[in-house]
Amino acid sequence: MMCVWAGVAEVRFTFTRHGETHTFNLATVSSGTYGRDITLMGYKIELLDLSPYPGLPPTTPPSNEIKVKVKITKL
Numbered sequence: 001m002m003c004v005w006a007g008v009a010e011v012r013f014t015f016t017r018h019g020e021t022h023t024f025n026l027a028t029v030s031s032g033t034y035g036r037d038i039t040l041m042g043y044k045i046e047l048l049d050l051s052p053y054p055g056l057p058p059t060t061p062p063s064n065e066i067k068v069k070v071k072i073t074k075l
Contacts, residue, residue: 008034009050011068017041026070039075046071 010025026047027034037046049069052061 010034011047011050013045013070015040015043015045017043042075044071044073044075046073 008027008029008031010027012023012025014021014023016022020041022040024038024040026036026038026045028036028047028050030036037044039045047068048071049067051067052065
């Protein structure tokens with residue numbers, strides 16, 4: 001997790017299907033270059049929630065405290 005500005009965070013994911021791997025970022029806010037969802041290999045992947053939510057000053061909590069909720073829909 002990396003805080004880009006107050007209230008916005010990007011999460012990096014790796015998605016593998018049938019031996020084909022894609023790495024992508026989803027953000028807590030959809031704006032400009034940031035997106036909350038992606039369509040990939042016949043699936044829509046949506047970032048629903050991230051906790052703890054980013055704040056000020058930007059900090060990275062221990063990895064065992066980070067929780068990400070996503071929704072994956074087969075198209």
